[in-house]
Amino acid sequence: MLTYLSKKTVELLITFFGITLVSFFLINLAPGKPTDVLSDLNPRMTPEIRAIYEKQWGLDKPVHIRYFIWLKNFSKFDFGRSFSSDSRPAWDKIKERLPITILINSISMFFIFLIAVPIGVHSAVKPNSLSDKVTTAGVFVGFAMPVFWLALILQLVLGVWLNILPVSGIKSLNYENLSLFHKFLDSTRHLFLPIFVTVFGSLVGISRYMRSTMQEALSQEYIVTARAKGLPEGKVIYKHALRNAILPIITITGLSVPGLISGSVIFETIFAIPGVGQLLYQAAMARDIHIIMAEVVIVSILTLFGNLLADIGYALADPRIRVK
Amino acid sequence: MYFYRHLCRVYFIFSALFFSVSIPAHTENQTDNPSYGDKIIIGSSAEASNLIPMLSSDGASHEVSGFIFNGLVKYDKDLTLIGDLAKSWDISEDGLIITFHLKKGIKWQDGVEFTADDVLFGYKTIIDEKTLSAYKEDYFQVKKAEVLDKYTFRVTYDKPYAPALASWGSLVILPRHILEKEDINKTGFSRKPIGTGPFKFKEWIPGQKVMLEANENYFEGRPYLDGVVIRIIPDPATTFLELKTKGLDWIGLSPLQYQKQTETEFFRKNYKKFRYPSFTYTYLGFNLKHPWFCDKRIRQAIAFALDKEEIVKGVLLGMGSVSTGPYVPDTWPYNPNVKKYEYNPQKAKELLKEAGWQDTDGDGILEKNGKKFEFTILTNMGNTVRIKTATIIQYRLREIGIKVNIRQLEWSAFINWFIDKKRFEAVILGWSIGLDPDQYDIWHSTKIKDKELNFVSFKNSEVDELLEKGRRTFDIEKRKQAYFRIQEILAEELPYIFLYVPDSLPIVSSRFEGIKPAPIGIGYNIEKWYVPRRMQKYTIAK
16 A cells, blocks of 8 residues: 555656646747736836846746746745736735635535535436436536526626625625624625535536436445345435445545636636636736746645545555555 | 726826816716715726835726825826925926925825935835836936935936926835835835825725725825725626625726616616716727838728728717827817818728729729738737727728728737737727827837837838927927827828727716816815715714
8 A cells, every 4th residue: 555655646746747847838838928917018118127027037037947946946835926016925825815715615515515416316216207307407507507697697686686695795895893693694695696606507517427326326236135135215325325326426526626726717706706716817817927837736736636535545445456 | 807908107097097088977966065984985807916106007006006195296187287295396497407396294194204305215216126117217217316405306317308297206206214124026015005195005805905094194184085995896797786786886887888777767866977088099000011001092091991980889889089199189289180081982992093902803802913902900809899890990991892801819919929020910909198298109210129119110200300309398389289290190191090089987976075077087186075974874983
């Protein structure tokens, strides 16, 4: 097991190194420099001033040298400073935005599980029943509906017409003056729509996957055995079938981490939520290399870590992998 | 986000919100005496980045720092320069020396007195090699800057430089006592500034809002409002929905929102709308190095083939005006009597024929030497107004036998690969116009190098001379003459076809009184805005 783990870890490190290398060069292949936001079509930017900027930021050096500088700083956990005019450390900018993105995504993930798993199980147990068809249609509608459209419609109906939920933001203006309970209520009201939109759009993956693994599990011989020895149907489904069927789902969850941050871009922009998705989008448009690289690093670490966990999980569950 | 990527100077970034000629859409009813209290919630699509004016080049940052900082001079509501922190100034006979006399007793918001040393400190900071400021150029022109006494500051130039006076605005006023020992590029002051202005910085919640509160000791008197909150909402549709729930007090509307979506009982009751020309214009620019477009007759023919009124109606729903030159109508440098090209397709065809273009094979497209008249208009992706404009141009030019293709490009690719490399036939772009009429960088024939702004390669020795003349005198009449003549030449030569000046369309909650629209816009006197006591909304304990 130990050799297996260390082998995996070395693999991951190499992959990680590769990701940073490819990302860095790809970003630099895109037309434009981080300083363009300032200098493009700006009469105040004479060639001399532009040269000062590029020198200060080290942009006058060739790209492979800059990559090594970046790597050197990164080894000291320094992501560099943002190229936007605040020139704050990239990590500071991400750090203050990370909690809200993680919060919304983990709550969403929780609800996706809570709703999608029963839907999947139910569909598998009663395939082609009316309720199977209705829920299947429902989750596909959620999948097919563009997130931004659904969000705007809900904002209009619940926020403007009925006026029962706030349209955007994460806190009311008078948040500081509220009691603890009302603070909680206020946050819940603000987070309801973003979470609803995320959950509704993501039910399909897990529920459909659940349906098929569950169906497979139900057709196994041990289910026949369970039923034959006279166990109640509930116990057969939830104790015997579900336990086996849900394992692959947990693996998928590990792999869906990067999707969380990229999916955040849309709803964070529409609902004016100050998270990392919004930051990534702005950084990409402004060619803010240090921010982009920092986010790439975080997402790839999360993904690779998810992979590693999935591998370990499999290794624990299936001895054949360890032996190999 | 990249709706208007233009020229930016600090004092005209504001144009969309703050400065411009105003025509009130509502008359005011002043029934109450001004009362103190309440806050204004302003919607902003972008977050500020750096509140030190000289370090930021984005409109969002200047919008916030504009509340906090003052300059030695500022533009008054009728677009003339007046003293702000300076009581007065003298310009020497030869135009080389400007001496500012500062107002006495002005305090920084931390209580320390503001003096000429602060101005000198600001100046030294901006010209410092290490300071990452995009505005250095104006200050590199200064030969000598000196503090004569606590309240007198003098600058000497090599050559008279008319835009110099305006450059002593809020860009270079920094509190020396706070920043002297700090690294300006990394200081925390950029997110927690202290100025001399009507509002003090209170709190900045990243990604959500910036909160400012009234400066009790403001030298022009405490503002009536208790505070200003700038809320960051990136999505324009969400911004409008927030307005509908009265979550915002002041935003800029799109033409569609102005004309249709706000024409309801609810909006009439709760908001006031304003409308005035913005300090921007949109143009169709030609690559004058191109073998077809170097011929003036071709450019004029295209001008005759376009109906600018139609474009204003079609893409701006009438919320703008036709443009005839690079200045905003009804401002002092604007020359109303230049050659105009009324819609006349017949004339266009004649000019093209004169230039040798004829439809010989009867397919409706003109030919010359076996080549069809077909070209591509480039514009930046995501700017729907410009794309609609291009589409109308495409239709009108097809009528006189010119085939136009439209291509949209991502901003950076557009600028780096096409504009800078001069690889284009025609472009649709826009400029923000400074309150100073100097446009040397855009029209002078030496400004055609890589990354410079005369990317259409316009070359006219008379314009070169006039540009030089215009920036070397402080005499407004002489400057006016120069810029009037430049506009005549531009209208004749047509390096650009000037299309339209869009209107600024702000909407403000009707509970605010004291808004006095002026040529510069509505925001210039925000410290005099107030809400009658009975209508105050945000009155929670301080």
